[in-house]
Amino acid sequence: MPADPSPHRPSPSPAPAHDEPSADAEAASQGSPPEKPTEPAPKARAGGRDRYFDALRAVALIRVVSYHTFGWAWAGLVFPSMGVMFALAGTLMAKSLERPAVKVVRSRMRRLLPPFWFWGLFVVVAMMIHGWMPGWQIVFWIVPVGDPPGNEWGVQAWEILWYLRTYLWFVLLSPLLLKIFRRAPIPVLLLSLVPVVVFQYGWQPPYDRFGSALTDLATYLFCWLVGFAHREGVLQRLKPGAVVLASLAALAYGGWYALAHQAEFGTYDLDEIPLAQTFWSAGFVTLLMYFKAYYDVDFAWLARFKRLDRIVTIFNGRAVTIYLWHEIALILAVPVIDRFWNVPAFEKWLPLESQWFMFGIGWVLIWIAIPLFGWVEDVAARKKPRLLP
Structure with a gap:
């Protein structure tokens, strides 16, 4: 989900100096005919969409469907789609918070909840037909700040809602998180890895709605904040060597932990191992976002491939x-x-x-x-x- 599907604009890049005369203008002033302009390369779609982010979101969704079809334990190591989607949503949220926070949060909830309600109506009715009787917890089918309840018959449908719940909490917390992040970007970014470490080696959250929400927030907090870092221009100021080294260290630790603790968790699937998921996603997403920030890529070349570009748009x-x-x-x-x-x-x-x-x-x-x-x-x-x- 998915990450936020609303239109967005790419991070600002240096604009051309409009007060400098163009080559054609100089030629005309000297009395010579201007050179015939070359055909411009295809650019990103109007409306400010960044095709690099769009392409990442499309790949993330394909990976999600593939994982839920085949159950590949290695899929998260190849492409940690949830971490990528939270990072993309984080950078868009930071951009949106240039407007009043209350309006932004309200807008995000308005975009998320009606599709969720429409989908949930089918799922809830189907579960009730198959013997489910909801209690007061049905309020979480209205605002999913906690995992919505259901029965075993519908578990395959509703178990994916953890992402919407986590996304909603990040949206609600973002005005405060962004203020804290702006005070000390790098320290806050590094400290965002601490909660999941505490949960693994110290206090463990309870196995209930509260505990699940807290664990997921801790697992993907770094990814959300690295989206802030991209939007706020923090990544652009970092040295490539330091970023690559730190990212590879996070990847190495996350990968090692997943593989070394297979006996404990019964798998090396990152989705089952929050600590490994956090560090692997942190390293992977940082490289993706830094690549975007450092090289200012926008995947404008997608416009040359009409069908592929159309699929990414959809x-x-x-x-x-x-x-x-x-x-x-x-x-x-x-x-x-x-x-x-x-x-x-x-x-x-x-x-x-x-x-x-x-x-x-x-x-x-x-x-x-x-x-x-x-x-x-x-x-x-x-x-x-x-x-x-």
């Missing part, structure tokens, strides 16, 4: 929809494939037992969900509803 304009509905799409892919077994030609020629086939069917259903349900994101953003962004 992924970003419907990030919340894709994140919320992808698990339901994967759930529905199973009975859809079961129907294929009743067609002899499909049974003979299609790889119905392959997870890759289920992955493909899942994406077909996701692309059906995008025009069916994605318009809710437009309504939430106070835009004219469209089938595709």
Whole structure:
């Protein structure tokens, strides 16, 4: 989710000096014809979208769907999608907080909650049909500051809501976090790694809604703040050698901890090991954000590939929809494939037992969900509803 799908502007870069005469103007003043201008290279889309961030968000969403299809334990080591999405959301939040904080928080909640309510209506009704009786905890289906309740029948659908809950808490805390960050950016950024270490070696949060929220906030706090660091220009002022060395050290520690504690956690999957997730994501995301800050990349070349550029646009304009509905799409892919077994030609020629086939069917259903349900994101953003962004 997904990270925040609202339009955003890239970090400011030095603007050209408009008071300097252009080459054509100089040529004209000397009486010679101006040189024929070369065709400009494709630029980022109008509206200030940064295609580097857009591309990262699209890759993160693809990785999320892949992980929930195949269950690859190594997926988080290749691309820690949740850390990336929190970092992107953090930099956009810092940009938005140039406006009054109350308006920004209200706007973020307005963009998030209606798609969540629309999706939740289907999930809650389905669970009630399958025997679930909600109690007072159903309030978390209205404002998910805690994990919304559910039954085992619907767990695959609602277990992804931890991300929305964590994102919502970061949004609510961001005005205060940004003030603290601006007082001492680097010390605050480094100290953001302390809570998860304390939770691992000292006090452990309880296994309840409060404890889960606290653990997830601690796990991804650094990623959110490194988004602040990018927006505030802190990363640009750091020396490349120091950033790369620190990032590699964090990656090494996170990777080592995950691999060395497989017996304790039963896996090296970062999603199951908060301490390893924190340090691996911190190193990975810092390199991605510093690369953006140091080289000022914007992936404007995407405009040359119309279809790819269009797909990236859809992924970003419907990030919340894709994140919320992808698990339901994967759930529905199973009975859809079961129907294929009743067609002899499909049974003979299609790889119905392959997870890759289920992955493909899942994406077909996701692309059906995008025009069916994605318009809710437009309504939430106070835009004219469209089938595709």
